[in-house]
Amino acid sequence: MPTALRYPSASAYGELALPAEPRFLEPGRGRIVREGRDNTLAILSVGGRLRECLVAAAELEQYGVSATVADARWVKPLDEKLLSMLATDHKVLLTVEENSIGGFSAQVHQTLLEGGHLDGIGRTPLVIRSLMFPDRWIDHNQPFLQYDDAGLNANQIVAKACATLERAGIKLSEDVANDDRAVRIARA
Template identity: 50%
Template sequence: LELMNMVRTAAAYDQGPISFRYPRGEGVGLKLPGRGELIEIGKGRILREGSKVALLGFGTRLQEALAAADELAAAGLSTTVADARFAKPLDEDLVRRLALEHEVLVTIEEGAAGGFGAQVLQFL
């Protein structure tokens, strides 16, 4: 579903180049609509709302972040899971909110040196 939305957004964007990455293979089994929705460029989304720990995912690791949130909740740690959706431009409002409203903020990505986590750290 997210890939459908990104493709639709990219097709509608005419202010310069745009790129996105997507994994090979199959995604999480969801019923897909007939057409994707436009996404506001540079805006992330909250998938689960909590109060102690914030997991800010980027890319293909969101399912692992949701599973981690379940384990943290079982240990008594209320956890927010957020999907940054975009590395550039970074959703600074989302990052700021997560950092200010939680005791811990963890970025989750595939682990590129100088990647998403480094951008979040530099902003903070």
């Protein structure tokens, strides 16, 4: 039986303008897009959620969290040097992807485990959480609403970050304790 899938076209977030001279992107090399002022939280994005991660990082500032945002750029090969730096320099790592269970975040977890970043030897173990498409059907809708249903929009990234930071024993500013919206989203 013939079948057709249609994916809506949309703008991807990246460079504002194409460079005059083409630039080679080395396979397997990510980049830091936003440098946090402290070593509390790193958000590692792959795919089309980078803009939402940057919006979330800006919103986290009001809660006293200055997040580093990195763009993995490649699912494979994984930038192990960037990943090691994020894991070594931060207490909490949040991965955000448009894949499902067993995708990019599973590879990140395995690499960190094999690299000794999760065992706590010589330091507090890294706390890592992932946002990805859930293992269920997402109904056809406008892309923003599908991402909202999947929990991959900026406010949901903020809520996951706040809940993970609190679980890791990191105090947030008093504003987050009084923000009913963040608490509601975190508990959902």
